[in-house]
Amino acid sequence: xxxxxxxxxxxxxxxxxxxxxxxxxxxxxxxxxxxxxxxxxxxxxxxxxxxxxxxxxxxxxxxxxxxxxxxxxxxxxxxxxxxxxxxxxxxxxxxxxxxxxxxxxxxxxxxxxxxxxxxxxxxxxxxxxxxxxxxxxxxxxxxxxxxxxxxxxxxxxxxxxxxxxxxxxxxxxxxxxxxxxxxxxxxxxxxxxxxxxxxxxxxxxxxxxxxxxxxxxxxxxxxxxxxxxxxxxxxxxxxxxxxxxxxxxxxxxxxxxxxxxxxxxxxxxxxxxxxxxxxxxxxxxxxxxxxxxxxxxxxxxxxxxxxxxxxxxxxxxxxxxxxxxxxxxxxxxxxxxxxxxxxxxxxxxx
Numbered sequence: 001x002x003x004x005x006x007x008x009x010x011x012x013x014x015x016x017x018x019x020x021x022x023x024x025x026x027x028x029x030x031x032x033x034x035x036x037x038x039x040x041x042x043x044x045x046x047x048x049x050x051x052x053x054x055x056x057x058x059x060x061x062x063x064x065x066x067x068x069x070x071x072x073x074x075x076x077x078x079x080x081x082x083x084x085x086x087x088x089x090x091x092x093x094x095x096x097x098x099x100x101x102x103x104x105x106x107x108x109x110x111x112x113x114x115x116x117x118x119x120x121x122x123x124x125x126x127x128x129x130x131x132x133x134x135x136x137x138x139x140x141x142x143x144x145x146x147x148x149x150x151x152x153x154x155x156x157x158x159x160x161x162x163x164x165x166x167x168x169x170x171x172x173x174x175x176x177x178x179x180x181x182x183x184x185x186x187x188x189x190x191x192x193x194x195x196x197x198x199x200x201x202x203x204x205x206x207x208x209x210x211x212x213x214x215x216x217x218x219x220x221x222x223x224x225x226x227x228x229x230x231x232x233x234x235x236x237x238x239x240x241x242x243x244x245x246x247x248x249x250x251x252x253x254x255x256x257x258x259x260x261x262x263x264x265x266x267x268x269x270x271x272x273x274x275x276x277x278x279x280x281x282x283x284x285x286x287x288x289x290x291x292x293x294x295x296x297x298x299x300x301x302x303x304x305x306x307x308x309x310x311x312x313x314x315x316x317x318x319x320x321x322x323x324x325x326x327x328x329x330x331x332x333x334x335x336x337x338x339x340x341x342x343x344x345x346x347x348x349x350x
Contacts, residue, residue, distance in 0.1 A: 032290030035310040039124045039317065047127050050074050058195050061344040073334045074325075075194050076102035080233050082193055083107030084172050085181055092178055097185050098337035100193065102328055109324040110233075113317060114240030116302075118247065118284035120317050122227060122234050129283070132219050132226055133266070139220035147221045148268060157229045158281075162239075165232040188346045191338045195347065223266045228281070238280030246302045246313075248277035248288060254297035261288035261298050271298065286310050 050072045060067035076082065079100055086104030089097045096104055110121040123129050140146050149157065176184075184190055200208070218225040227234050250261070250271060261271035267281040271288045284300065290310070292298040300308040308316075328334030338346075 032310065033286065035314040036124055036286055039314050040130045043125055044127060044130065046074070054194070054198065057340075058198055061195075061340060062347055064344065064348065066344075067340055071336070071340070073102040073328075073336065074106075076100045076336065077106040078197060079103045079193055080107060081168065081172070082185075082190065084168065085185055088173055089178070089181060089185065096328075096331070096333040097182070098333065099185050099191055100336050101333040102336070105324040105328045105334070106321070109320045110237060111240055112320050114237040114244060116245050116320070117313060117317055118241045118244045118282055118300075119234065119237050120284045120313065121237055123283040123285035124314070124317055125321070126233075128226060128231070129224075132224050135216065135219035136221075136223045136266070142220070146223050149222070160229050161231050161235040164230070165235040165239075168232060188349075191336075192343055192346050194336075195343070223268070224283075227283070228267065235280075241282070241284075242278060242280050246284070246300055246308055247304075248274075248282060248284075249299055249301050249304070250275055250277075251297050251299075254294050256294045256297070258293060260291045260293065264288055264291035276304075284313070286313070 053069055053072045054075045056069055057067040057071045080103070082100045083103035083106060086097050086101060087107055089095075090104055110125075113119075113121045113125075136146050148154065172181075204212070215226055215230075222228070248271065252275065255272070257272060259272050262269065262273075264287040265271055266285065266287065267279070267283055269277060269279050269281060271277055286300065289298050289300055300310075300313060302308055325334065
């Protein structure tokens with residue numbers, strides 16, 4: 001397992017001031033973290049649009065009316081279990097199942113980001129990441145620092161997300177026979193899984209609210225607590241990202257060993273002590289790259305030699321998800337097959 005860097009938010013002293021380093025440049029350039037923040041912000045606005053549209057669509061059906069707006073197919077991206085079932089069906093039968101097909105396509109795009117762009121999905125696309133990132137920043141302002149559990153506790157806690165992932169993989173990929181999988185995916189329960197998820201968030205139980213409150217408090221104190229300890233989606237992408245074409249690399253020749261790369265890493269990885277960061281915990285968030293005062297010392301590279309500036313990384317990431325959308329539409333497997341009338345009938349019967 002990876003060594004845990006005790007990141008308290010206080011960087012190590014810089015041995016060579018950036019302005020005096022021979023590689024320093026005073027040329028105008030795009031603010032280093034701007035590409036990630038723009039992509040994050042764009043996706044968050046898109047999610048809000050999807051949520052508003054889906055709420056209007058669902059509420060019309062629950063009121064017994066035909067909706068005036070079409071169901072946004074991208075809402076399937078919030079059904080990762082459906083996506084896993086759909087991806088298995090696709091691999092075994094050679095066709096995308098027509099109920100919530102976008103879930104399988106979005107999951108495939110996320111897995112491809114893992115193979116090509118490390119855990120870029122987590123830090124650039126997932127809506128939970130900027131929320132968690134914002135919480136630990138607020139916590140740092142409130143308490144002056146963030147906190148890290150001791151290694152003997154951190155290690156088993158990190159294992160939790162993998163145990164949750166193994167449970168779902170075992171249930172869906174091993175225990176469930178393909179005919180049973182198809183029957184479940186065609187069932188009325190699965191056809192309204194998106195509406196049921198919306199109702200869960202619109203009317204959360206006392207237990208759910210308690211869990212949300214605990215997670216929020218935990219994220220205030222510990223950097224990326226949900227992503228680090230509990231997210232099975234992140235665990236899956238992390239395992240895939242071990243084989244990623246792109247990785248963070250450190251040049252020993254250019255490194256001034258200031259420790260800022262390690263101090264800025266939200267996954268607490270010892271970047272300064274690695275030539276190549278292969279860890280499944282690396283989010284590809286570029287904080288270590290852009291926090292380095294020695295230009296070129298810490299970079300994201302593909303195949304060990306092709307430099308990937310954050311702008312290029314963002315374009316590649318967007319291409320994967322836009323490509324999944326266009327492919328789904330081209331084969332008529334983007335919109336879920338149950339009509340609004342059929343979904344309305346299922347909702348009224350329950």
